[in-house]
Amino acid sequence: MTVTRGLEGVVATSSSVSSIIDDTLTYAGYNIDDLTENASFEEVVYLLWHRQLPTVSQLKELKQQLAENAELPQAILDQFKTYPIEKVHPMAALRTAVSQLALFDEEADVMNRDANYRKAIRLQAKLPTIVASFARIRKGLNPVAPRKDLSFAANFLYMLSGKEPDAIAEEAMNKALILHADHELNASTFTARVCVATLSDVYSGITAAIGALKGPLHGGANEAVMKMLTEIGTPENVENYIREKLVNKEKIMGFGHRVYRQGDPRAKHLKLMSQKLTKLTGQPEYYEMSIKIEDIVTGEKKLPPNVDFYSASMYHSLGIDHDLFTPIFAVSRVSGWLAHILEQYDNNRLIRPRAEYTGPGMQVYVPIEKREEL
Numbered sequence: 001m002t003v004t005r006g007l008e009g010v011v012a013t014s015s016s017v018s019s020i021i022d023d024t025l026t027y028a029g030y031n032i033d034d035l036t037e038n039a040s041f042e043e044v045v046y047l048l049w050h051r052q053l054p055t056v057s058q059l060k061e062l063k064q065q066l067a068e069n070a071e072l073p074q075a076i077l078d079q080f081k082t083y084p085i086e087k088v089h090p091m092a093a094l095r096t097a098v099s100q101l102a103l104f105d106e107e108a109d110v111m112n113r114d115a116n117y118r119k120a121i122r123l124q125a126k127l128p129t130i131v132a133s134f135a136r137i138r139k140g141l142n143p144v145a146p147r148k149d150l151s152f153a154a155n156f157l158y159m160l161s162g163k164e165p166d167a168i169a170e171e172a173m174n175k176a177l178i179l180h181a182d183h184e185l186n187a188s189t190f191t192a193r194v195c196v197a198t199l200s201d202v203y204s205g206i207t208a209a210i211g212a213l214k215g216p217l218h219g220g221a222n223e224a225v226m227k228m229l230t231e232i233g234t235p236e237n238v239e240n241y242i243r244e245k246l247v248n249k250e251k252i253m254g255f256g257h258r259v260y261r262q263g264d265p266r267a268k269h270l271k272l273m274s275q276k277l278t279k280l281t282g283q284p285e286y287y288e289m290s291i292k293i294e295d296i297v298t299g300e301k302k303l304p305p306n307v308d309f310y311s312a313s314m315y316h317s318l319g320i321d322h323d324l325f326t327p328i329f330a331v332s333r334v335s336g337w338l339a340h341i342l343e344q345y346d347n348n349r350l351i352r353p354r355a356e357y358t359g360p361g362m363q364v365y366v367p368i369e370k371r372e373e374l
């Protein structure tokens with residue numbers, strides 16, 4: 001038996017959702033650079049779910065479906081108030097709320113393509129409402145009802161702050177959502193596919209995926225990057241802080257990637273937005289610290305920044321609470337998880353690899369009364 005630790009390089013499925021070839025990321029054949037510059041997040045959702053860009057009427061229909069399904073059952077909003085709110089991480093609240101949503105969906109266990117597609121719309125529509133409502137309720141504020149006349153990105157920012165965002169913030173959020181939407185067989189997407197390959201339901205798959213995204217080696221790294229920037233405080237402190245971590249063989253959050261070797265193609269877009277927004281909001285030191293960190297880590301370790309590095313300072317400059325960074329990742333990535341879940345159901349086979357056994361050899365059972373106390 002040969003063990004491939006972390007399944008590195010193992011091709012575990014076929015997929016037409018997205019591809020990473022020679023450090024280029026495409027969604028259903030479209031380069032993410034083109035999509036980020038030109039598309040709306042809603043178009044990208046359609047693309048991931050149908051593998052083609054929508055026409056005007058198809059996009060209108062999807063936007064309407066998302067807008068009509070954005071509200072949450074009151075019971076879920078009420079439930080937030082019962083949590084030990086100061087201690088609950090928003091990713092944990094999101095994981096629970098998504099699992100709970102299934103209880104209010106009469107089609108939760110209906111297993112056909114149309115019903116699964118309808119659930120995809122409901123989940124995509126409701127995730128931003130969950131994140132924004134929880135973020136407000138924990139501060140003692142009332143949740144802000146979703147608006148049907150705003151774009152997905154603008155409505156999310158509106159539900160978070162209660163104020164309609166300006167064009168710059170809307171554009172930044174739209175781009176960030178596009179850049180995080182899908183990424184081939186990353187850990188959370190694989191988790192979702194493993195879960196639904198047992199023919200479990202869509203809600204179970206998304207709940208499991210949220211759990212996987214939460215970890216700091218995956219989506220949780222964006223919050224960890226912000227923690228690091230906050231600890232560093234000023235550009236002058238970067239050198240000592242980072243060099244000490246490297247000497248101690250600690251990982252620098254937001255760097256490295258299992259698949260990309262030359263660099264993550266999403267990072268350059270986020271870097272530009274970080275530069276622009278930190279300057280606009282009068283906090284250029286967050287960008288300055290970030291580029292200094294990048295210089296040292298790429299110089300010393302040859303590790304380029306990944307998607308989580310510059311998204312941190314960018315979200316910070318949009319005034320977003322730091323522990324909401326990973327939930328925002330989920331608001332976007334749920335589109336990819338759903339595309340993969342639908343694809344898994346369309347051509348399903350149980351995912352069940354093997355493990356090389358390393359435990360004790362064959363033992364003889366000893367009745368409990370004959371076992372010696374240690």
Ligand SMILES: CC(=O)SCCNC(=O)CCNC(=O)[C@H](O)C(C)(C)COP(=O)(O)OP(=O)(O)OC[C@H]1O[C@@H](n2cnc3c(N)ncnc32)[C@H](O)[C@@H]1OP(=O)(O)O
Pocket residue numbers: 006216217218219221250251252253254255256257258259301303306307308
């Ligand atoms: C959306 C996303 O999920 S993007 C990734 C987000 N995660 C992070 O930013 C966390 C920091 N990065 C990492 O932990 C890793 O680079 C991962 C998890 C992304 C990829 O992990 P793997 O492919 O398993 O690489 P692995 O962890 O084995 O690292 C290989 C070597 O590079 C080093 N390395 C990898 N990433 C880093 C880092 N960020 N800082 C310092 N050293 C690093 C490791 O210490 C290891 O060194 P060694 O061979 O001397 O022991």
Ligand SMILES: O=C([O-])CC(=O)C(=O)O
Pocket residue numbers: 182183185186187218258259306307
């Ligand atoms: O692909 C990965 O391993 C992690 C990643 O960058 C993502 O999920 O966006």
